[in-house]
């Protein structure tokens with residue numbers, strides 16, 4: 001191996017060790033913090049959350065942390081297996097022997113990598129659903145539906161992903177040294193299309209979405225949506241209870257495809273004023289243009305990503321440093337894409353606190369909006385019900401929450417709402 005390759009191997013290993021160390025330190029901080037606060041409900045919540053619920057949340061949080069560490073160890077093994085231990089090289093060579101050089105071989109490499117990755121991840125996915133979630137009473141999915149979801153997901157992924165991959169591979173070969181700029185433009189267009197077809201065409205393959213049918217709630221909700229300038233047919237109820245007892249609500253899509261989705265499990269738990277408040281929070285994401293902001297940020301980040309890929313794909317050490325021998329007389333585009341997808345999550349992990357911070361700011365903004373349109377106390381009590389029913393811990397480690405949490409910790413969020421309405 002030449003010096004450049006060896007140096008890159010060291011960088012890769014150093015990043016790998018560093019992410020593992022940070023992950024483990026953060027997880028053990030969170031473990032200790034949650035365990036230490038297990039025996040007493042925080043004073044601010046003592047009136048609404050019982051000790052039983054608090055201890056269930058602690059047990060669930062600790063079990064999820066343990067599972068997460070196991071999962072990330074397995075991912076590290078897989079990453080090393082694909083790269084330095086020669087898995088990707090072997091797969092590439094095997095497909096070359098079978099299919100020869102060409103676009104078909106490259107697409108087969110991407111497809112096979114995706115399929116093998118999915119299969120190697122199945123035990124964890126199954127354990128998560130049928131052991132962990134089931135143990136805490138959250139699982140509702142049957143094995144038959146679980147398998148159906150898996151097959152459907154793979155088919156939809158292939159149907160959408162393979163043409164997109166073929167287009168990018170073609171650009172890499174045919175569009176000259178600035179191919180990455182074209183590929184980025186295609187990627188952005190693809191994401192815009194996905195944002196329209198995901199809520200209207202793809203999500204309905206997995207769940208039923210129905211307009212709200214409770215007349216009493218509908219009247220209140222329509223008035224609120226009108227007040228907030230949102231199309232009245234934009235609220236849907238999803239049959240989340242088919243898979244899990246976890247409750248949620250979200251805002252998705254844009255233009256004519258924009259919609260607020262309530263899980264049926266959420267509607268069952270909330271009073272009409274609380275439903276209003278949660279809806280107002282979701283409409284706050286719409287009014288404050290959070291999806292558009294996310295898209296702009298994603299555009300900037302992916303432009304940097306594609307430029308980096310354009311450069312890395314030209315460097316021999318990028319391949320050899322990660323355990324792959326590139327072909328000297330043929331394009332290595334699919335290899336470059338896969339190595340990039342394997343490598344980039346390592347440095348990107350250290351950017352996740354920035355994304356989490358932005359997301360938490362958006363949550364505060366949406367809460368503040370909800371408090372102007374509805375009663376902040378109703379949102380606070382709805383959130384508390386959600387924390388309780390999802391067994392989310394009320395006592396996260398502050399550092400862990402800062403690094404990972406996409407939503408502000410309970411005491412901050414509810415504290416602000418109560419401050420705003422007091």
Ligand SMILES: [Zn+2]
Nearest residue numbers: 281285363366
């Ligand atoms: Zn939100």
